Amino acid sequence: MVEPVIESGPVVRPRAKPMVTLVGGSLVRWVLARFKGADRTGTAILHTADPQRAMIVFAAMEVLVTPLVGRLLPGVWQLVHLVVEVLVVGVYLGLAACWRIHPHLLDDRSLLLRTGTFGDVAIPLTAIEAVRRDERAAGGYGIRGVADEQETLACSVTSQTNVVIDLVRSYPFQAKDGVLSARHIRFSVNEPGDFTRLLGKALS
Incomplete structure (x- = not known):
């Protein structure tokens, strides 16, 4: 059964978690689902192929550009830049995962x-x-x-x-x-x- 069933009529359900928790958790759930399968009921209707594709392209571009930019920075800033880029790539992949696991x-x-x-x-x-x-x-x-x-x-x-x-x-x-x-x-x-x-x- 699709949860919840609202007998009185349609209803909007607000986002239940903070954005950071939702996106980060979605990335973990997507990785785990690749190994154990999705745990959902009802027929899944996919709806975000284009935005998912865009997020993956953006993440790939960041990965390719990061080493080139890093070479131009002095020592300690290379580490700072790397941390920032890891977070950015994580956001892109987390958004793609969030949309993927929420059909x-x-x-x-x-x-x-x-x-x-x-x-x-x-x-x-x-x-x-x-x-x-x-x-x-x-x-x-x-x-x-x-x-x-x-x-x-x-x-x-x-x-x-x-x-x-x-x-x-x-x-x-x-x-x-x-x-x-x-x-x-x-x-x-x-x-x-x-x-x-x-x-x-x-x-x-």
Whole structure:
């Protein structure tokens, strides 16, 4: 079962841990999961391929540039520079790991939209009227209102979204820009065609 199931309607779950703890812990959990497998319930829906790829590219660039910059620095500053670069690479890889190990989750009762770093939105399937593909930018990131669309909430790591859920009625949501009433939720998945078919089947 996707946890939690909210019988009264969709609800926003704020990030439960400080960012540093979440990102660092995600990197450890991702490494461990490579050996023992992921411990999740429900069908995992991956949604952050592009931002993950960007973080890995940034980390690789830091690794390549670090020795070159280090040679230009005097003795003690080389150590300081190395420590800083290790932390920067750790942040990049930690963010990629955080998004990787927090896919959206779907089961026979609920859909949990997750951003990893910015909180989640839990939606009972009984509150969903329809799902459709619709690719467009929704300004900003995290859980926020969409300025140029009425009663629309966006839940994504980047501004890009490619799926819209229509709810059976409007619900109040605690977004980062305040409480808003929304009947539509925009978000992103790696394979929107596969996801809309999967969710459509779960709704039927």
